[in-house]
Amino acid sequence: MNKNAENIFIEQLAAELEHIDLCFVYSRQARIAVRIDNGQYTIIWDECYWKYYRKYLMAVGTARKNKMSVTRAVIAVMAEHLSERFSPFKDLSEFLGQIVSQFGIAPDLTSEETDITETRIFIAKIFSIFHEIAHIRIAQKDTAALRTKDIIFRMFSNVQKEHFAPLGEWADLHFRMVQEILAGNYKEILEELMADVYAAGKIAVYLKEIYGYVDFTLLCESVAGIGYLSGFQNLFNVVTRSWDGHYTEIRFGLDPRPREIDPYINELEIVRNGLGRIMTVTLLLSRFELSDQQRFEVWKYHDEEHVKTAAAVDCLSSEEFICTAIQEARK
Secondary structure: OOHHHHHHHHHHHHOOOOOEEEEEEOOOOOOEEEEEEOOEEEEEEEHHHHHHHHHHHHHHHHHHHOOOOHHHHHHHHHHHHHHHHOOOOHHHHHHHHHHHHHHOOOOOOOHHHHHHHHHHHHHHHHHHHHHHHHHHHHHOOOHHHHHHHHHHHHHHHOOOHHHHHHHHHHHHHHHHHHHHHHOOOOHHHHHHHHHHHHHHHHHHHHHHHHHOOOOHHHHHHHHHHHHHHHHHHHHHHHHHHHHHOOHHHHHHOOOOOOOOOOHHHHHHHHHHHHHHHHHHHHHHHHOOOOOHHHHHHHHHHHHHHOOOOHHHHHHHOOHHHHHHHHHHHOO
16 A cells, blocks of 8 residues: 555544544654644644654664664664754754764665565554544543443453563563552553554454455564554654753753653653553454464564664663763764
8 A cells, every 4th residue: 555545544544533634744743643722633643753663664674684783773763863853953963863874774675575564554554543533532532432441441450460471670560550550540541551442443443444354464464563663652752752851952052961850751651552562462363263373473473573672762862862962963
């Protein structure tokens, strides 16, 4: 499916709900968001965001194929976005561009590998539009959207700490967040998870309508696409939030000062994406008749395709790195 066809399809999905506008933009902020103005809902669909998501997938695929550093490739993609994000500030933009020149790699994928990448991007776009629609549905007190809260609470009430054991050092934090949500805390994160659940149910229906028959390979790539999107969202949100925190210093040429940021904020972002991904894949697979072996194979593929972005996040969102970059760019 080409880009124009994708956009038309996304627009048709948004038109499912009355009083929703879909605004296609290209901005350096690269955001997908819902705007409310006098009761009118608008989904902001930023093509800049999807440009860098495509670059991210291509870079990861090329690095893995050629046994190169995935972390360096991911850093280059985010540095390129930051360079564009701060393009009004020429010195800083060019300094960040040097990172791209040093770490960036040219895409090196076969036509088949490129087709797989495009499928993953399309799946991510469908999931994202339904996620944003879900926020609107929740605001409108739609019964189907609000019911996702019951689904989440039923799932969480049966969760044991050992279920998160494969997550290693993140297991405790995931389990703790589950308990906090059950206790009525983290309402904003709960809504994000509700939107994920809503999107998971919808995407299963539309996969069948778009492709007619959902074979096992397509299901695996759909799961991979959702997993890649989750990882990219965490990377993108944490890094851009850290840099935007220094905008005033960048804008007015002030001396950059390390900000006192509670690391728990970034940890919450990671866990929110982790829980959302686990629930989304679990619910998506529940909509298809699969054997135990097939479910095992899908999850195995999901885990194999998982991109570890922690090192890239730590590097690019480091207060020391950000302040040093701002200072060095002015020399």
